[in-house]
Amino acid sequence: MSVITFEKPIPHIGLADWFAKQWQGQQTNDTRRNDAFNLRHESRQLRNETKIRSDWDTYHNNLRLSDRVTELDRWKQTLLSCLQRLNTEVALLKDEKFSTERQLDALGIPLGVISECISIRDCRQGTELTYDDADTELKKELCLVENVKKLLIEKCQTTWEKLNKLEEVKFQLNLDINDKSEAFEIDKDQLTLDKNCANITFKIDPLRTVKGSIPYEAWLEHSQSTKELADNELADTLRLREALFVVRERAKNDMLAQRDRVDFTLRKRIYETQKARNETEWQQLKMREEMEKVHREIRALEDALMATTDALKLAETRLENRSYRPGFELARDESEKGLKDEVIQLRQTRQELQDKINCAKATYNALEDQQVIIDKELADKSHSLMTDIRCLDLRMRLRTGEFAGPPTSTDRNIELTRMEKEIPPI
Template sequence: MQSVVTFEKPIPHLSLPDWDARLYGLQVTADTRRADAFDLRHSAHQLRNETRIKTDWDSYHNNNRLSARIYEIEQWKSTIEDLLTRIDREMNLLKEEKASTERELEQLNMPLLVCSECLSNRDGKRSTELTYDMADMELKKELCVTEANKKLLIDRCQSTWEKINRLESVKFKLQLDLNDKTEALTIDKNMLSLDKDCANITYKTDSLKTPKRMITGEQWLQKVEANRQMAQDELQDTLRLRESLFVARERARNTLRAQTDVTNYMLRRRIYETQRARNELDWQKMKMEENMDKLATELKVMGEQFADKVNALKLAETRLETRGYRPGIELASDEADLGLKEEVRNLRETIRQLQEKLDCGKSTYNALEDASIKIAIDLADKNQSLEVDTRALEMRAALEPKKLKGTDKNLVLASMKDEVPKITEC
């Protein structure tokens, strides 16, 4: 009979070997878990170090890339700003050249007006003085030269206007490019200033997407190079155009000045020739009037002689007629009868000769008078021609350039007039 009652759990009990085996299994499991934990910590530490180093180097390289990109864009921005400054300067200079050319073009109106007035006035000459002389030919040539200069300057002004429009277009494109680069610089600088501790960084949806307008770096470089080359080509062409404007103005001015000098010389030469012809006609007219006076005196004397011979003939014929009434044998052919008949014949021949000479003298006097009238008319025409040519030469005095002296002349000859600052009086 038991004094103590014992109770056992109604579950299977382990034997000691099973218990030892279970303990050994727990030990092995713990060692394995610790080894796994150690390996995990080691690999995690290594991964942390590698990812930190990679992230730092990636951030460093990208920061350097951003800095290089910012530097590159700043260089291109400086280049574009320099090009814009040069374009503005060239546009201002080109506009000044265009304004100078337009002023030169306006100044051609005076030579055209003067040349036209000279041709119109010279066309008012009378009779034989209305000739195609060298002065008339040079005036027409000057008109053609002035028209050619005007057309040349108009073409140059048109080319300048077109070039200014092209420069405006290039300036607009460069300004857009400059604005884009300024905005890109602002974005890249802001991105360069960000770090992982900034408050305004967030996750972005589909951050690896490629925008539709994105181009490659080579394409970007080609575009900016093309813009720079386009601007440089336009600037070079603008320089040539400005030089051509200056050359066109000087050439037109020199050509017109040379033609003006030739025309003035021909007008002065024509005036000299007309004056010489007028003086010759004055002398001829004076000699003609002297001869007419002498011939008139001679005609008067011949007329008196003719009248005297007529009276003498009347006397001789009266004597012959009266002696024909002698009576009887007294009507004889004596010496007196023969002498009177010879006298009548001589007087008749003398009267005939005097009459012929008088007729010839009168016709000569009439011819002299007609020639004198023609000379007087031609002399009046030449005086009127002289007045016309002299007035034309006086009208052309407006085309003569103002004569400069001293420093002003040297500045104009050296084309340095615009370089010297103007002195303003206080």
């Protein structure tokens, strides 16, 4: 052996085993390549499916977010419209309340005037202090004004409570609008995010149910109930404003009608008093004329009585002187009989004249007493007349200020139809 060979001290395999080993390797390689091919195919399919699913999920969620943003904006605009209407109604209601309070404050004038008129007319004297129509109408007017005042106070109290309720509704609307505006901005910001943004990160527990969250149905019901609450309050406010306007106008019309009735009764009473005063003055004039006539008649009767006195003295003197006739000359002749008849007749005449004088004096005294009564009645009627005229003049204050009313029917129609702001200035 010229060449020395060395072999590894390990077992050697045969050729058949080597072919078998090679075939096994080929089979393993084919299997691994097939597995890799399948893996690559499945991976590509999975990548495509996940990408498509992710894109579609993102697209649908973007649509959902967009719909949600639109819904939030729609509800926000709806509530803003309600809030705007509510603010308008609150302003109008405050104006109505101010007008009602102004009319309530203005009631102090008619109350003072009516009270003063009643007090003035209560100062009438004698038979003029009567419960006439003017007194009755004045007291009715006082009761009417008191009832109007009470009604306006109740309406003002109701309006104040309604304004407080509207402020609560406004607070709820503002709170809901602010929440929706914040949610709108948050959801709108989410629409601007994508997978390439720098401010996206993993979160600790994004699938948790957030504390305080509510179902969508509850949110929708809350939004609808808020809008319904605002609509109901707006309807109530409109009815309240109309009620305030109706109460004010009805009270004003009632007071104007009662004012006209009182003024009419006062003018009627002034006319009746003037008529009675004129009648009393005429009676006074006639009474004075009659007193003058009676006084002249008394003087005439007294003169007649003085005349009969001298005649009686003459007749009695003749009789007395003829009683001194001597002897048989002292006869009861026709002269004596005539003189005696004359004395008797004169005495009877004097008695009649004296009785007539006494009767005339009594009549004169009665006329004088009646004249005093007439003078007192005339003074009372003049005082009553001046009292009613003063009351009528005092009531002219009711035709100024708040209770003056529009100067013309056209102005009144403009005021009733609320056309002041639509008519251009002249």
